[in-house]
Amino acid sequence: MKHRYLIAIGLVFLTLAPLVLPTYQVTLLNYIGLYALVVLGLILLTGVGGMTSFGQAAFVGLGAYTTAYLTTTEQLPAWLSWTAGSPWLALLVGITLTAAVALFLGALTLRLSGHYLPLGTIAWGISLYYLFGTMSSMGGHTGISGLPSLSFFGLLLDKGEKIFYLIWVILLLAIWITSNLLNSREGRAIRALKGGQLMAESMGVNTFRSKMVIFLISALFAAISGWLYAHTQRFVNPTPFGLHMGIDYLFMALIGGVGSVWGALVGAGVLTMLKQWLQDWLPLIMGSNGQYETIVFGLLIVFMMQRSPGGLWPLLVKLVPMRWRIQQHILINENVDNLSRRPLPEKGELLLEAHDVTRRFGGLVANNKMNLSLHAGEVLALIGPNGAGKSTMFNQLSAVDTPSDGEVIFMGTSLQGKSSRQVANMGMSRTFQHVKLLPTMTVLENVALGAHMRGSKGVMSAALHREREEEQRLLKEAKYQLERVGLGDHLYAEAGSLALGQQRILEIARALCADPCVLLLDEPAAGLRFKEKQALAQLLTKLKEEGLAILLVEHDMDFVMNLVDRIVVMEFGEKIAEGKPEEIQTNPAVLEAYLGGEE
Numbered sequence: 001m002k003h004r005y006l007i008a009i010g011l012v013f014l015t016l017a018p019l020v021l022p023t024y025q026v027t028l029l030n031y032i033g034l035y036a037l038v039v040l041g042l043i044l045l046t047g048v049g050g051m052t053s054f055g056q057a058a059f060v061g062l063g064a065y066t067t068a069y070l071t072t073t074e075q076l077p078a079w080l081s082w083t084a085g086s087p088w089l090a091l092l093v094g095i096t097l098t099a100a101v102a103l104f105l106g107a108l109t110l111r112l113s114g115h116y117l118p119l120g121t122i123a124w125g126i127s128l129y130y131l132f133g134t135m136s137s138m139g140g141h142t143g144i145s146g147l148p149s150l151s152f153f154g155l156l157l158d159k160g161e162k163i164f165y166l167i168w169v170i171l172l173l174a175i176w177i178t179s180n181l182l183n184s185r186e187g188r189a190i191r192a193l194k195g196g197q198l199m200a201e202s203m204g205v206n207t208f209r210s211k212m213v214i215f216l217i218s219a220l221f222a223a224i225s226g227w228l229y230a231h232t233q234r235f236v237n238p239t240p241f242g243l244h245m246g247i248d249y250l251f252m253a254l255i256g257g258v259g260s261v262w263g264a265l266v267g268a269g270v271l272t273m274l275k276q277w278l279q280d281w282l283p284l285i286m287g288s289n290g291q292y293e294t295i296v297f298g299l300l301i302v303f304m305m306q307r308s309p310g311g312l313w314p315l316l317v318k319l320v321p322m323r324w325r326i327q328q329h330i331l332i333n334e335n336v337d338n339l340s341r342r343p344l345p346e347k348g349e350l351l352l353e354a355h356d357v358t359r360r361f362g363g364l365v366a367n368n369k370m371n372l373s374l375h376a377g378e379v380l381a382l383i384g385p386n387g388a389g390k391s392t393m394f395n396q397l398s399a400v401d402t403p404s405d406g407e408v409i410f411m412g413t414s415l416q417g418k419s420s421r422q423v424a425n426m427g428m429s430r431t432f433q434h435v436k437l438l439p440t441m442t443v444l445e446n447v448a449l450g451a452h453m454r455g456s457k458g459v460m461s462a463a464l465h466r467e468r469e470e471e472q473r474l475l476k477e478a479k480y481q482l483e484r485v486g487l488g489d490h491l492y493a494e495a496g497s498l499a500l501g502q503q504r505i506l507e508i509a510r511a512l513c514a515d516p517c518v519l520l521l522d523e524p525a526a527g528l529r530f531k532e533k534q535a536l537a538q539l540l541t542k543l544k545e546e547g548l549a550i551l552l553v554e555h556d557m558d559f560v561m562n563l564v565d566r567i568v569v570m571e572f573g574e575k576i577a578e579g580k581p582e583e584i585q586t587n588p589a590v591l592e593a594y595l596g597g598e599e
């Protein structure tokens, strides 16, 4: 457990730093701590959640201005008079206000996709900056001075050396909370955002909620940093909360490494020190004053993105001897209870029906009056030449897409207006034609994502690690499903390192982790070797015998003919045949479609 020594050395350094370092360097460390808190939120938002924000500095400003206003205004409005100039109560107000603003802005912008979200963050970053500068009660562009120092249980934190401890304790706490969150059921849902909305929703993840959670947390980290900043400086004006600083925070995240919480510390540290150093030296070298450091930062980012897109943290990790690195393996406690299972329907019970399902894309009719049914304890194959409309049908059946006409009924309920998440909750689970995994996450965690709906502990429990028992049950289930599909030897491998065929099997394990009664498999045998196909066929037969209903779209005819109970054949969006494998093999319409005529 050598990494514990590294952490201990870091803690000893932090404890001694204000006692032994000159004031100037302690001030620099304070800034690093304050910036790192904001960057940590950005890592969560941008690095983990894949949402770029230029507007974090505005949230820092919100925290700073709230406390500046509340602690310096002589005559507060009556409804705020209870804060009585207390910085701690001002923090409470700042957090509440930031949460309200973040929820409002999140509701407006988080549904935006592509470059609209970053543009939205620029817009609110600029707006809040000008709001601080124009409101006379906020001191306009001159700002507000004379903020009180913080005091903590009677101890006045009026010097950099004293507030240092508060800044760093809050930062380390935030890092701990963030790491806990990421290594939990909620964290997996957040990490799944990068694997695409479709996959995450099909696993039962409410992607909008997950986005909102990290947006809120990152805004709160920024506001707390702003509160600390205001009482460290004891003065605020709009300059440090503008778009320019928003971009600097993003630079810090990128340079430190958006893939790890520690990247926040590295990025904030390197850029703060570099900025200081460049501001001292560049004017001497260039012969005049100017913001040359910004140019150097720009070049640095370009260089870093070329050479190490993951930032500095992964490079630093590589420098640490292998035996000192943190053991990544998650321990699975086999003694915890199994997750409860849903009762499977009686064999033969009708589970899924398509009634005259038609899907038009403009003038193209991809599915035309398609009818099919799927019963508990059977395997049904949907086959047809390329472009026949199988995937489109698959999407209608799993509520990823909505029929133009007709309807799909699942367990007696129409799927009209239902989301794929709701359908997943009702007991339908699926795999994808183009594998959708989180390649840098372990095989075990990828599969545990499938069990998302079977856990209930929320963000607070996760952040404080109060959900360990439930987490162990989820991981135990994931391990069981992986062993069941034959991937038990790969639990801790990165999912992206598996062969394509194995990745498909992993998707089946993930789907099984959801405890479905209907399993939809999109080309499960593609890319599998002969033996793997045999193993898959055995697994599907066993699942069928247990009472699961399985629908698969597949091109491998040997695999289909030896496995399934019934086949529906499509051509040009229509059903041209339906029956047992032996009937389909001799059906003239099918032979015509596949071979261009009977031989």
Ligand SMILES: Nc1ncnc2c1ncn2[C@@H]1O[C@H](COP(=O)(O)OP(=O)(O)OP(=O)(O)O)[C@@H](O)[C@H]1O
Binding pocket: 361, 364, 366, 384, 385, 386, 387, 388, 389, 390, 391, 392, 393
């Ligand atoms: N979103 C879409 N917009 C427009 N046309 C689409 C869309 N999705 C599918 N199509 C068209 O619908 C038809 C059926 O496509 P689909 O992908 O369902 O066929 P498929 O049988 O699954 O083919 P393959 O076996 O190659 O996967 C094709 O002509 C395709 O181009």
